[in-house]
Amino acid sequence: MLDITNHLSKRGWTQTELSERMGISKSTLSDNLKNPTLAKLNSIADAFGIPVRDLFPAEVEEKGEELFIKDENGKFKSIGFLNRNL
Numbered sequence: 001m002l003d004i005t006n007h008l009s010k011r012g013w014t015q016t017e018l019s020e021r022m023g024i025s026k027s028t029l030s031d032n033l034k035n036p037t038l039a040k041l042n043s044i045a046d047a048f049g050i051p052v053r054d055l056f057p058a059e060v061e062e063k064g065e066e067l068f069i070k071d072e073n074g075k076f077k078s079i080g081f082l083n084r085n086l
Contacts, residue, residue, distance in 0.1 A: 002033060002041075002055055002056060003056070004018070004033065004044065004048075004055065005053070007048050007050070007054075007055070011048070015029055015030070016042075018047055020046075021047045022043055022044070022047045023036060032044065035070075036069065036070075037070055037072055038052075038069045038070075038071055038077065038079060039071075039072060041055060050078065053067070053079075058067060066078055067079050068081055077086055
């Protein structure tokens, strides 16, 4: 459910430009988007200058879903609720 298209278009960036800002190849960025870990999400969010939760579509936040991400060890960890009003 990760969607960076909106963030790219707001800044007029391409995926290639984002990958360059992150210091990785475009193919590595594509892999990061397909199989994101918390560390990868943090890197992407840092490149945009936004919190990790903003990488996910607003409709997910409205549902108040808890967000889990796979860490570097392959374990799922909660990174909190997307809707802060819960």
